Amino acid sequence: MQKTETVCKWLMLIIMVCLLSGCWDREELEDKAYVIGLGIDSSKHKGNIKVTMLLANPEVGSVQGGGGSTEKPREIITFEANDFIAAKATANAIISRNISYELLKIIVVSEKYARDKEFITTIYDALKDKEIRLNSYLAVSREKASEYFIKNRPRMETRPHKYYQFMIEHGIQNGFIPDSTLLRFFRTMERGTDLFLAMYTTAVREKNPEYKKEDEYTAGQLNATGDLQDTQFMGSAVFRNGKMINKLTGEETRNVNILDDTTNIKDILLNFPNPFPGSEKQMSARMFKSGNNKVKMKLKGARPKIIIIIPLQLEIMSNPSMADFKVKKNQKILKERIKEDIRTLNEDLFKKTQTELKGVPYPLSVSARKYFGTIQEYKKFNWAKSYLKADIHVIPEIEIIDFGKQTKKPLKMGD
Amino acid sequence: MESGKLGKREYMSIAILMIGAKATDSNPALLYSKVQNAAWMVPLLSAVIFFVGLFLLLKTMDLFQGKNLFSVIQQLLGRYIGFFLCLVIFLISSFGISFDSRTYTNIIRSFYFTTTPNLIIYAVLMVLGAYGAKKGIQNIGSVGYLVVFYVVLSLFFALIISTQDSTLQAIFPIWGPGKLEILKQSSLKITLYAEFFLLTMLIPNMTSIKEFRKSTWYAFAFVSFQISIAILIFICMFDTSLKGIGYPFHTSIGFLSLGLYLPNVEILFFVLWILAIFVRFAAFIYLNALMFGHLFKINDHKFLIPALTTIYLLIGSIPENAIEVSLVFKQAITNISGPTFFVISLLLWFVALVKGEFKHAKNRNGM
Numbered sequence: 001m002q003k004t005e006t007v008c009k010w011l012m013l014i015i016m017v018c019l020l021s022g023c024w025d026r027e028e029l030e031d032k033a034y035v036i037g038l039g040i041d042s043s044k045h046k047g048n049i050k051v052t053m054l055l056a057n058p059e060v061g062s063v064q065g066g067g068g069s070t071e072k073p074r075e076i077i078t079f080e081a082n083d084f085i086a087a088k089a090t091a092n093a094i095i096s097r098n099i100s101y102e103l104l105k106i107i108v109v110s111e112k113y114a115r116d117k118e119f120i121t122t123i124y125d126a127l128k129d130k131e132i133r134l135n136s137y138l139a140v141s142r143e144k145a146s147e148y149f150i151k152n153r154p155r156m157e158t159r160p161h162k163y164y165q166f167m168i169e170h171g172i173q174n175g176f177i178p179d180s181t182l183l184r185f186f187r188t189m190e191r192g193t194d195l196f197l198a199m200y201t202t203a204v205r206e207k208n209p210e211y212k213k214e215d216e217y218t219a220g221q222l223n224a225t226g227d228l229q230d231t232q233f234m235g236s237a238v239f240r241n242g243k244m245i246n247k248l249t250g251e252e253t254r255n256v257n258i259l260d261d262t263t264n265i266k267d268i269l270l271n272f273p274n275p276f277p278g279s280e281k282q283m284s285a286r287m288f289k290s291g292n293n294k295v296k297m298k299l300k301g302a303r304p305k306i307i308i309i310i311p312l313q314l315e316i317m318s319n320p321s322m323a324d325f326k327v328k329k330n331q332k333i334l335k336e337r338i339k340e341d342i343r344t345l346n347e348d349l350f351k352k353t354q355t356e357l358k359g360v361p362y363p364l365s366v367s368a369r370k371y372f373g374t375i376q377e378y379k380k381f382n383w384a385k386s387y388l389k390a391d392i393h394v395i396p397e398i399e400i401i402d403f404g405k406q407t408k409k410p411l412k413m414g415d
Numbered sequence: 416m417e418s419g420k421l422g423k424r425e426y427m428s429i430a431i432l433m434i435g436a437k438a439t440d441s442n443p444a445l446l447y448s449k450v451q452n453a454a455w456m457v458p459l460l461s462a463v464i465f466f467v468g469l470f471l472l473l474k475t476m477d478l479f480q481g482k483n484l485f486s487v488i489q490q491l492l493g494r495y496i497g498f499f500l501c502l503v504i505f506l507i508s509s510f511g512i513s514f515d516s517r518t519y520t521n522i523i524r525s526f527y528f529t530t531t532p533n534l535i536i537y538a539v540l541m542v543l544g545a546y547g548a549k550k551g552i553q554n555i556g557s558v559g560y561l562v563v564f565y566v567v568l569s570l571f572f573a574l575i576i577s578t579q580d581s582t583l584q585a586i587f588p589i590w591g592p593g594k595l596e597i598l599k600q601s602s603l604k605i606t607l608y609a610e611f612f613l614l615t616m617l618i619p620n621m622t623s624i625k626e627f628r629k630s631t632w633y634a635f636a637f638v639s640f641q642i643s644i645a646i647l648i649f650i651c652m653f654d655t656s657l658k659g660i661g662y663p664f665h666t667s668i669g670f671l672s673l674g675l676y677l678p679n680v681e682i683l684f685f686v687l688w689i690l691a692i693f694v695r696f697a698a699f700i701y702l703n704a705l706m707f708g709h710l711f712k713i714n715d716h717k718f719l720i721p722a723l724t725t726i727y728l729l730i731g732s733i734p735e736n737a738i739e740v741s742l743v744f745k746q747a748i749t750n751i752s753g754p755t756f757f758v759i760s761l762l763l764w765f766v767a768l769v770k771g772e773f774k775h776a777k778n779r780n781g782m
Binding site: 134135183186187262363372373 | 527528530532580581582592593653655659669672679
């Protein structure tokens with residue numbers, strides 16, 4: 001009797017093991033082709049789009065690969081499709097493995113299609129697909145997305161998923177590109193009160209781009225030479241009601257990122273005009289936010305008033321005029337100069353958003369909500385309209401926590 | 416722990432897992448669609464409302480030391496009305512479990528096992544629930560106690576990392592669609608805590624009603640805060656797009672990543688979540704079998720479990736798709752069950768008062 005019981009128990013366990021693997025959702029890593037980047041272009045045929053898939057080869061770069069693999073790290077295919085969900089099946093005519101969006105990192109839309117009104121219906125499919133995570137990024141490329149993926153050949157980081165992960169991560173930390181996850185995109189769309197910024201990128205460098213000050217570029221305008229690839233991530237594409245309407249430069253994007261408390265920027269290295277005589281060179285500093293912005297609003301009355309206080313900390317990194325910061329007066333001059341600089345920079349940006357873009361490019365409307373008791377009152381206020389005539393003041397609260405090493409003027413020979 | 420009795424901790428674990436799980440299904444989105452960004456207040460307010468009913472019910476039950484809900488109902492209201500009322504409770508709870516289990520099946524299918532047929536997932540879920548239920552409430556309690564810490568911790572862990580991508584200001588305007596609307600929805604949504612009413616069936620399994628009462632209040636307070644905080648964080652994270660997201664918990668754990676090198680970690684949370692769901696349905700099925708056994712005087716109610724489970728599986732399979740489940744069937748049952756249980760609680764207390772049971776009890780104690 002005892003024996004039968006033991007045998008039964010073991011049999012039960014063995015049967016359970018079979019259950020564990022499942023039958024329908026069994027997935028073999030070998031059998032999967034992971035799409036890392038998805039490109040969307042407009043198509044000549046009405047209602048269709050051109051889908052580009054960037055597929056990563058999981059064998060490349062892994063330690064267990066044994067080193068014997070001579071396969072390419074990636075594969076790119078472009079074809080016509082109705083949407084990018086059913087396109088997974090179509091792609092199997094070319095790709096031997098099962099297409100999956102589970103590791104999708106970036107959706108690249110060509111600027112032409114982003115300016116099309118069809119774009120919004122296409123991108124909303126991302127919510128329907130169970131495999132696409134909302135932490136995928138949305139980017140706009142100046143050229144066709146299909147060309148973008150082909151031209152974008154990183155020299156060092158050949159594994160596409162790592163390349164995009166690092167490129168985006170550091171771009172966001174430096175503030176030059178916005179944190180444009182799908183979650184933020186859909187959140188902005190549903191809110192319907194502000195503009196959305198998507199990162200702007202290109203793999204084609206402009207020929208002879210005009211010289212600009214350090215960060216006033218958009219992607220493709222930075223004139224870098226050397227043995228490099230031409231892909232640049234810089235600036236942002238502005239979306240209004242799900243349609244691209246304009247572009248912001250890297251500097252403007254960084255300003256928006258500083259204003260926006262919901263993005264995760266790290267410390268920023270920047271230049272600002274040198275207030276001291278003796279050198280044409282600008283000063284450079286490391287800047288970071290020491291807390292969240294304080295936003296005060298007076299929304300009653302014909303012209304709403306918005307005051308934004310940005311707490312910033314700076315470390316001075318260079319001192320071309322060799323100004324002596326032990327002197328209190330010099331410290332004050334510097335502080336005032338930086339303050340004025342940041343204030344005008346931000347207020348100019350707000351002026352641009354009010355006149356040119358006709359909306360605020362980050363969720364400022366959320367800070368306005370607390371001045372209303374109910375949703376009805378807030379709707380009546382109509383943020384999108386009221387913002388345009390708002391009177392906006394930016395007050396940077398500057399703290400210089402480090403003036404850097406005190407350098408003395410080098411002695412001249414003969415002195 | 417006395418043999419055959421349910422411990423305090425075990426009972427509390429069951430209660431927390433059963434009701435706390437509601438923060439992870441379609442309830443947050445459902446509440447958001449009704450009262451927008453004030454949805455986080457609803458669990459707290461309806462907890463206050465349901466507290467009144469539950470308090471009076473437990474006070475009444477106190478008179479009948481160690482009797483379960485159905486015995487008390489039949490003793491107070493007589494054989495016929497009592498039987499009818501018990502039948503109504505049983506039916507409501509049966510439909511409740513059917514559509515609830517279907518909802519969870521939908522979640523599992525749409526987020527984790529996308530190509531497995533619905534019926535298979537559903538059957539596995541129910542078979543596991545039935546197996547647990549058949550083992551008896553002590554075992555369910557022990558398993559519940561084993562997993563409850565991990566489940567609650569993982570839930571809060573997920574919520575805490577979610578705050579990285581959220582703005583607290585999303586809860587404004589503070590009153591949402593207006594105070595009156597919030598109150599109205601809170602009174603309708605007391606179904607959130609309907610399981611506490613059913614859990615009074617377990618009183619004979621505890622050592623004393625005093626213990627039962629105390630643990631109920633602890634679990635009740637904890638669960639109402641848990642649901643409220645979860646909804647609050649979902650609102651802060653998704654803002655207005657929450658209304659388009661059916662199951663915000665599962666969407667958010669798909670979004671989370673633990674640093675740069677550990678993205679896509681939802682499976683960690685999923686495993687613990689599904690353990691909680693097994694406990695939840697095991698307890699639920701056990702309660703229903705208990706009720707059925709009591710209604711029709713079947714002493715060994717454990718033999719009812721497979722049959723009942725099959726029936727629930729069949730009822731739950733009626734709706735064609737997830738939208739039908741949540742909009743038609745579940746909506747109906749949530750709007751009915753909470754208020755009905757609330758009214759029954761008040762009715763019992765009132766009848767006991769009129770009949771002078773409270774006085775009798777006092778006299779008895781006085782002697």
